[in-house]
Amino acid sequence: MITVSIITRRLKEGKTYEDFRKAWYHTVGFGTSSKLYTALNVNDPREIVVMGFVESKMEEFMEGLEIDVKERLENPLNDIIEPEIGRKFGMIISEDDFSDEGVIEYKEPSINGKETDINAVYNDIAQVAELISKASAKRDRLK
Helix, strand or coil, rough: EEEEEEEEEEEEECCCHHHHHHCCCCCCCCCEEEEEEEEECCCEEEEEEEEEEEEEEEEHHHHHHHHHHHHHHCCCCCCEEEEEEEEEEEECCCCCCCCCCCCCCCCCEECEEEEECCHHHHHHHHHHHHHHHHHHHHHHHCC
16 A cells, blocks of 8 residues: 655744754654655745655554654654644555646556555555554654
8 A cells, every 4th residue: 555644834933944854854764665755835935745655564554653653752843843734644546647748548546557446445544544543642642
């Protein structure tokens, strides 16, 4: 499964992206294919948007959440970002490449060339949501 997270944070007045990056940057890897992309909002450069894409099995996903909780507790961002944080989580159900010019024919949802089992995605969504909820509660409890 491939999960995606979209986290938005706003820098406090006087803080920079460099301040954020130094505190946010992970010192421990997840042990699975994990790519995070960071963007600045073009309409509000103080807003930082981090999009994470993690390919893992369910057990590895929980281990990754534990690593993330530990990282955030050891490297808090409270002095750098506003308290409100936007959090969206999802599971990739299809990847589509619209790079070619001209007409593109419809194709069934797929990931890495393999057709998506829609029922399996819906079954996994509930498990992933529960794992994220537990990890978030643990992080908030230990703050």
